[in-house]
Amino acid sequence: MSKIKKKLRVLTIFGTRPEASKMCPVVLEAQANPYIESLLCVTAQHRQMLDQVLETFKVVPDFDLNLMLPDQSLSQSTAAILLNLEMVIKQVEPDWVLVQGDTTTVMAAALLCYYNRVRVGHVEAGLRTGDKWQPFPEEVNRRIAAVVADLHLAPTDHARQNLLREGIADNRIVVTGNPGLDALRLITAQPTPPEVNRILQELKIGPDKKGLVLVTAHRRENFGKPLENICSAIQVLANRYADRFHFIYPVHLNPHVQETVHRLLGDTPNLTLLPPLDYYPMAHLMSRARLILTDSGGIQEEAAGLGIPTLVLREVTERPEGVSTGILRLVGTDPATIVNQTVHLLEDNQAYQAMARAKNPFGDGYAAPKIIQALLDFQP
Ligand code: UD1
Numbered sequence: 001m002s003k004i005k006k007k008l009r010v011l012t013i014f015g016t017r018p019e020a021s022k023m024c025p026v027v028l029e030a031q032a033n034p035y036i037e038s039l040l041c042v043t044a045q046h047r048q049m050l051d052q053v054l055e056t057f058k059v060v061p062d063f064d065l066n067l068m069l070p071d072q073s074l075s076q077s078t079a080a081i082l083l084n085l086e087m088v089i090k091q092v093e094p095d096w097v098l099v100q101g102d103t104t105t106v107m108a109a110a111l112l113c114y115y116n117r118v119r120v121g122h123v124e125a126g127l128r129t130g131d132k133w134q135p136f137p138e139e140v141n142r143r144i145a146a147v148v149a150d151l152h153l154a155p156t157d158h159a160r161q162n163l164l165r166e167g168i169a170d171n172r173i174v175v176t177g178n179p180g181l182d183a184l185r186l187i188t189a190q191p192t193p194p195e196v197n198r199i200l201q202e203l204k205i206g207p208d209k210k211g212l213v214l215v216t217a218h219r220r221e222n223f224g225k226p227l228e229n230i231c232s233a234i235q236v237l238a239n240r241y242a243d244r245f246h247f248i249y250p251v252h253l254n255p256h257v258q259e260t261v262h263r264l265l266g267d268t269p270n271l272t273l274l275p276p277l278d279y280y281p282m283a284h285l286m287s288r289a290r291l292i293l294t295d296s297g298g299i300q301e302e303a304a305g306l307g308i309p310t311l312v313l314r315e316v317t318e319r320p321e322g323v324s325t326g327i328l329r330l331v332g333t334d335p336a337t338i339v340n341q342t343v344h345l346l347e348d349n350q351a352y353q354a355m356a357r358a359k360n361p362f363g364d365g366y367a368a369p370k371i372i373q374a375l376l377d378f379q380p
Contacts, residue, residue, distance in 0.1 A: 007036060009039070012038070013040075014100060015081070017052070018296075019099075019103060020053035020057075022183060022298065026123065029371070039092055041065065041085065043108075045067060045077055045081070048276075049276055053278070053279045067081060096118075100122075100179075101297075102139070104141065107142075122149035122152055129317065130316075133221060134314070156321050159175075176371050183283075184283055211290065212288055213293065214289040217249075218295065222314075227333075230313050233342075235264065236339050238268045245270065249271065304358075304360040311331045311342060315330075326358035
């Protein structure tokens with residue numbers, strides 16, 4: 001008589017928009033797998049920005065802790081997550097918790113799993129800058145997750161090497177690619193959303209990737225002077241290219257970002273500040289950009305997936321694979337450097353094409369099935 005195998009109970013936990021977009025493909029894959037019982041808990045460290053992604057992927061959480069506070073400090077959100085998430089973990093008694101990346105939610109969830117002796121699978125494991133202050137506090141968050149994790153789902157071999165260097169056993173690491181590329185594949189296969197067509201029409205940006213420069217900047221280590229520097233560079237560029245390019249900057253809801261960006265960039269004709277865009281329109285807008293300037297982590301991967309040359313507004317990146325292949329260039333936050341590098345790419349078509357042709361190193365768009373298979377194959 002064949003033994004009936006018990007389903008693996010997997011509790012996925014996330015809290016912010018980027019975790020949601022990367023983990024929704026994984027949750028959908030888990031839900032479709034007959035050997036897995038999939039449950040989802042959102043801390044809602046982000047409220048509006050998270051809900052947009054859940055709606056796009058038609059994913060409904062089983063638990064919603066609704067923990068976001070206005071202008072929350074890192075200790076407030078950490079404390080709230082620790083206190084509220086433990087009840088869910090105790091109630092569900094999962095075989096595995098899956099977390100992704102390096103936010104406060106990931107760090108707190110990993111710690112709680114350790115306290116409750118629950119296995120952790122860490123998606124997007126092994127990203128490092130080697131500098132605990134950059135990005136802040138994400139570099140330390142992901143190192144904490146790595147100390148606790150039982151299974152490290154690394155996006156690239158470079159990330160795997162980082163983990164090996166930290167003494168993590170090879171048989172606990174599986175290179176899967178980044179599920180952010182799965183999300184991008186699913187979403188860009190959909191028709192262009194009317195919202196994007198409307199924006200492009202209103203701003204008279206043609207469909208040919210010639211007229212749009214997309215900007216995003218929201219990182220905590222860039223708050224204050226670095227973000228002001230980024231804004232002043234964007235202002236110079238917008239003035240210089242008043243007739244040729246339109247700059248669009250969807251502004252993150254963090255009040256520190258909102259205040260600075262609206263104060264410094266509020267009034268330039270060919271520069272449009274938008275509220276944060278949903279993941280679906282943002283992916284489509286990115287695909288129409290000539291160039292992207294960003295300090296985001298996930299956009300570095302998405303831009304590489306779409307083949308859009310991207311200048312990274314940070315001093316260091318935990319995604320050096322994209323810099324090595326050439327699709328990303330690290331420019332920091334010095335205004336003169338941002339301006340010079342942007343001018344170079346907008347005016348030297350050869351340099352631009354060399355970047356645009358570079359390879360995407362972050363995955364083939366099928367990480368989610370590999371992540372789920374790695375959980376099923378795990379040998380303690
Ligand atoms: C967090 C992550 C960061 C990630 C970013 C993506 C940490 C430590 N950082 O930073 O890695 O790149 O999310 O977005 O977890 N807010 C809203 N509505 C929303 C979302 C945010 O009003 O839907 C405002 C709130 O005032 C909130 C503030 O933004 O207090 C900051 O959110 P928080 O999650 O603390 O940090 P982020 O800067 O978003």
